[in-house]
Amino acid sequence: MTHLEARGTAMGALDEDHLATAAAAAAAIVAACECYEEEEHDIVEVGGGDGDGDGEAPADAMEPAVRALLLGLGEDARREGLRRTPKRVAKAFRDGTRGYRQKVKDIVQGALFPEVGVDKRTGSAGGTGGQVVVRDIDLFSYCESCLLPFSVQCHVGYVPSGGRVVGLSKLSRVADVFAKRLQNPQRLANEVCSALHGSIQPAGVAVALQCWHIPLPENLKCKSMQGWISTSHSSCSGVFEGENSSFWNDFSALLKLRGIDMERDNHSASISWCPLRSHEVPVCNGHHKKATTNGAISPKSMPAPSNMVSAVSSMLLSLGEDPIRKELVGTPLRYVQWLMKFRACNLDVKLNGFTLNNLSVYESPTGDAIGHRAIHSELHLPFCAQCEHHLLPFYGVVHIGYFVSGDGEVIDRSHFQALVHFYGCKLQVQERMTRQIAEAVYSVSRGGVIVVVEANHICMISRGIEKLRSSTATIAVLGQFLTDPSAKALFLQNILDATGLAA
Known part of the structure; x- marks a missing residue:
């Protein structure tokens, strides 16, 4: 190497x-x-x-x-x-950095098996030069630049030597040892490659990573992983090295069978990987200063x-x-x-003349006309909040439907977005946020309200649970939507139709 x-x-x-x-x-x-x-x-x-x-x-x-x-x-x-x-945050950090307390030799020891295969003169297979690739290993690591988790899809290939192959699960476990440390993507690829080469003594090792880092809250998109900062990294040793390595070409071809296009050294500079570093200007001695606009510090920084x-x-x-x-x-x-960015505050927000604060603003109207009226709706309002249980972000979209009673008012989308931001940009739980938004809208519309929140929780995918494709939906229903099932069904169908158009 x-x-x-x-x-x-x-x-x-x-x-x-x-x-x-x-x-x-x-x-x-x-x-x-x-x-x-x-x-x-x-x-x-x-x-x-x-x-x-x-x-x-x-x-x-x-x-x-x-x-x-x-x-x-x-x-x-x-x-x-x-x-x-x-206690929860401490546990999550300890679990997310358990790789510091693990040794590769303890994992690989006893996991090498004889598999002689055919003679090299007639081909390559088994333990005599046949390539083995394990693809789509889902990992999570903590970014060493900001301590936020990032998602990794890891692909590992190796060429056995000495008539020995390693148990396939060990490739994933070794990769996880180094993922469970404070990392950046390129060093993670290098360390996995180096550890496997040194522990199983193959003819060569190839590691390819696809990584996604959560962006700043204002840059998050509605759908899962959309808007995340993505990058690809690779590392290789032994027979995979060299621009014309046939082993690397085979490795890349086997990844393409899964729709993964991985080019050698396809990675960006580490300073642009973490969004919290992307606006910093490097200065001497390894320190950084904030990027400025016309000589002034960005107003978003605090x-x-x-x-x-x-x-x-x-x-x-x-x-x-x-x-x-x-x-x-x-x-x-x-x-x-x-x-x-999620600091508690007592600032007031006005919604069509109604002042909202951290207290519940729900007030039962004196009457609720049940007549059939058009459903007003605002869909796919994005938000990013911080889970108060684990200090990890959750993000997604809010859908709001409402009826307007005789003394109520139609609410502009910009007011809804401000309302969602008000209740979302703080330490929160999704259930409470859904209820708070519904009560706030009900106090203004005075008719009926339905709120659906769809969110992805980083705490569900990064602290040992690792349910990559899980998402959470919550619903709050007030007023006429409680007594009119057809109105509720129509609103939910509107969400489905709008989601299909946005796909």
Whole structure:
């Protein structure tokens, strides 16, 4: 292998000054959050379907750091929906970085089997030069630049040697070891390739990755994975190396049978991979500054409180990472800036003269005319929110249908979009958001309201659950839609028809 460097299993020790500073920051976070400790200890842990109640290692800086982040977002970490969030987030990060605690040799050991095959002089098969490719291995990793998960579809090929083949599941498990670390796509491809080459001693290894990174909230599209930042990366060793390698050509051809067009070295620069780095300008010593418009900082950026940045640094230390590693410099700041997009606020939003705030605005109208009227609807209103249980984004579309009573008003689409943004751009759960939107519209329309929210939850695909194609739909029905099944069916059919046209 001429261009691959295996990553060491143990990181270099932190210098004493930095370690002392980070430890002091972690201690300050613990002290700032100790008022919540007694209440947290009263929670009885019960194993649940989502795995949140499993036994955990003794508490460290992770959970107090998450509490500090919640406080920085203006939230009350003691309210019901957030009481166990620090434990859930810590568990998700530990699970997502378990690869640091795993060794490739423990996986591959005992998984090599004799499979001699035909003699090389008459062909290649079995353990004598026949290529083996495992395609479509779904993985998830954490982006080392912003700590948000990214999706990976991995394809691994190798050419056996010495009359031995490896159990096929081991290829996937080795890839997962390196995916479950803070990563960037090209290094992930290199490390998987290097580890397989060193552990099974084949004639060569090829690794191809297709990766998708969630974009900034304002760039998310309605459909699953649409609008995500995608890139392809590859790495190879042994007989796959060289521009005219027939083994690489065979590898590419076998991927094309699955509709995957993978070119060698088809990848973009790492700085454009993470959307939170795409607007940064590189300066000296590996640091970055914000891109400017006519010399001014973009108005969308907001200052990140230093105590929140320190909290994220202590989380990295708790995971066994080195916050001053070159690739992680700036990561705590970027993660906090992402979270600050979902900061709790008490700003009021006006909807056709009605002022909305964080309190429920539902008011039962004095009368509700049942006469048949046209259904007003606004479909495919995009949103991005942050799950308050795991501090991971969920995104999708909102469909709103409503009747207007005698004293109600037709609402403009721009007002609906502002309403969806108001209730979505904060720590949320989908069920509550659906109800809040329905109640707000009902208070204005005074007739009947139906709200359908379709969303993809990153927490469903990145923290051990890994249900790639799952999505969640919620519905809220008020007023006339409760008593008129035909109106409800008509609105749902309108969503179906509009979705078909948009496909």
